[in-house]
Amino acid sequence: MPRGLVSRGPTQYASRMGIVSSGFLGRRRTDDPRVPPGQYATDGFPVLSAGPTPRISKEDWAFTITNETGDVRRWSWSEFLALPQEDVSTDIHCVTSWSKLATSWRGVALDTLFAEVDSTFEYTMAHSYGGYTTNVPLADLLDGKAWIAHSFDGEDLAPEHGGPARLLVPHLYFWKSAKWVSGLQMLPQDQPGFWEQNGYNMYGDPWKEQRYW
Amino acid sequence: MSTVWRVADVVDVRAETPSARTIRLRIPGLHGHLAGQHVDVRLTAPDGYQAVRSYSIASATGANGVAEDELELTVEELPDGEMSPYLVHGLMVGGQLEVRGPVGGWFVWRPTDTGPVQLIAGGSGVVPLMSMARAHAASGSAAPFRLLYSVRTPESGFYRDELEHLSRDAAAPLAVDYVYTRTAPAGAVTPPGRLTAEALSAAVVPAAESPTFYLCGATPFVETVSGWLVDAGHAPERIRTERYGGIGGAS
Numbered sequence: 047m048p049r050g051l052v053s054r055g056p057t058q059y060a061s062r063m064g065i066v067s068s069g070f071l072g073r074r075r076t077d078d079p080r081v082p083p084g085q086y087a088t089d090g091f092p093v094l095s096a097g098p099t100p101r102i103s104k105e106d107w108a109f110t111i112t113n114e115t116g117d118v119r120r121w122s123w124s125e126f127l128a129l130p131q132e133d134v135s136t137d138i139h140c141v142t143s144w145s146k147l148a149t150s151w152r153g154v155a156l157d158t159l160f161a162e163v164d165s166t167f168e169y170t171m172a173h174s175y176g177g178y179t180t181n182v183p184l185a186d187l188l189d190g191k192a193w194i195a196h197s198f199d200g201e202d203l204a205p206e207h208g209g210p211a212r213l214l215v216p217h218l219y220f221w222k223s224a225k226w227v228s229g230l231q232m233l234p235q236d237q238p239g240f241w242e243q244n245g246y247n248m249y250g251d252p253w254k255e256q257r258y259w
Numbered sequence: 260m261s262t263v264w265r266v267a268d269v270v271d272v273r274a275e276t277p278s279a280r281t282i283r284l285r286i287p288g289l290h291g292h293l294a295g296q297h298v299d300v301r302l303t304a305p306d307g308y309q310a311v312r313s314y315s316i317a318s319a320t321g322a323n324g325v326a327e328d329e330l331e332l333t334v335e336e337l338p339d340g341e342m343s344p345y346l347v348h349g350l351m352v353g354g355q356l357e358v359r360g361p362v363g364g365w366f367v368w369r370p371t372d373t374g375p376v377q378l379i380a381g382g383s384g385v386v387p388l389m390s391m392a393r394a395h396a397a398s399g400s401a402a403p404f405r406l407l408y409s410v411r412t413p414e415s416g417f418y419r420d421e422l423e424h425l426s427r428d429a430a431a432p433l434a435v436d437y438v439y440t441r442t443a444p445a446g447a448v449t450p451p452g453r454l455t456a457e458a459l460s461a462a463v464v465p466a467a468e469s470p471t472f473y474l475c476g477a478t479p480f481v482e483t484v485s486g487w488l489v490d491a492g493h494a495p496e497r498i499r500t501e502r503y504g505g506i507g508g509a510s
Contacts, residue, residue: 065357067356069345073341092478097495
């Protein structure tokens with residue numbers, strides 16, 4: 047945008063980096079290389095949900111992976127907890143601009159779950175109790191990049207944060223880490239999930255600021 | 260084109276309460292927005308440091324003289340906020356900032372939606388709901404609209420006069436109910452106190468009429484109220500929520 051120095055505002059002028067507000071100083075400066083562009087680090091853990099928090103008992107809970115032939119691999123809560131568990135320390139990045147550094151989770155790697163699934167499809171749709179969906183390429187779920195997490199900071203994952211269990215795909219914006227996850231459907235092509243149909247990016251790489259359409 | 264940062268001119272500011280104000284922005288190239296959407300706002304400090312927050316849009320295109328290339332935000336100052344103190348106290352008419360969006364296709368109301376709507380606001384969560392109420396009035400919509408607004412005191416409510424005016428709109432009436440959590444107005448029948456499940460049931464569109472809910476406020480408020488609505492027989496898929504700190508949240 048061709049825009050020179052702006053004279054009409056008393057406190058603003060244009061620069062290569064944006065419209066400078068001399069009265070704005072900013073406080074939470076972070077040069078931490080773990081914080082992606084356009085994000086700020088927070089100590090809180092904000093909640094973002096499109097609707098009511100679903101109530102899911104562990105007795106009724108199950109996680110499934112459904113492949114192209116319609117085969118459904120199903121884990122009950124006790125079967126899920128009997129799988130190898132991993133402790134994960136990772137940074138998470140919400141599209142609403144907050145990042146939370148060095149969060150602690152416990153859960154089952156998707157590698158462990160997919161070891162029991164036959165599929166040649168390369169895309170998945172995560173489904174949640176309550177109807178939420180989000181799309182994630184299979185490659186982003188494997189090789190130690192994603193988990194089904196049931197604990198946060200050593201405690202059971204709280205319902206408003208996705209308990210009993212949520213998908214954890216920390217290298218993508220956090221809406222991809224579906225709360226209350228109930229299963230994955232293998233897909234031959236990428237398809238948009240809930241937020242992806244409502245203004246948000248298909249992939250959501252925070253380091254490329256892939257926030258919106 | 261919601262990924263592009265655009266320069267916005269501040270064309271009006273007005274106080275809503277001592278700690279909140281409405282900022283009207285003119286954004287060249289903007290062609291209206293949906294009621295309930297939000298924008299990202301970016302501020303740049305003299306040394307190049309930048310901060311970004313999301314703010315809900317309060318206005319509706321065509322209502323109150325808001326042109327197609329304009330929108331209004333209502334920002335409440337947070338004591339620990341990084342951007343909100345500047346937006347509420349520092350920014351002046353004639354100033355500029357950068358805006359990305361509008362964004363959002365879920366927590367929105369369209370004039371083509373004809374079903375009954377129940378808006379429920381906690382504090383500054385009223386902002387995106389006000390956009391819907393204004394769009395409802397501006398379009399002369401016949402959809403039944405009702406607002407339940409929880410505020411600490413009568414003085415802390417946003418848009419009081421305009422809500423009063425909208426409640427008397429003959430073409431598109433909006434029923435408005437207040438809950439005062441700390442101080443009730445003089446002469447109020449109900450003493451101040453937090454919303455209860457019983458009071459909620461009495462003040463919202465009945466489940467038999469299948470209203471769509473738009474619920475916005477702090478997380479504990481939204482969690483509690485949405486749970487009560489489900490308990491009262493309202494379908495979860497018709498309860499749309501937005502929370503501070505979530506999409507459209509502010510700091």
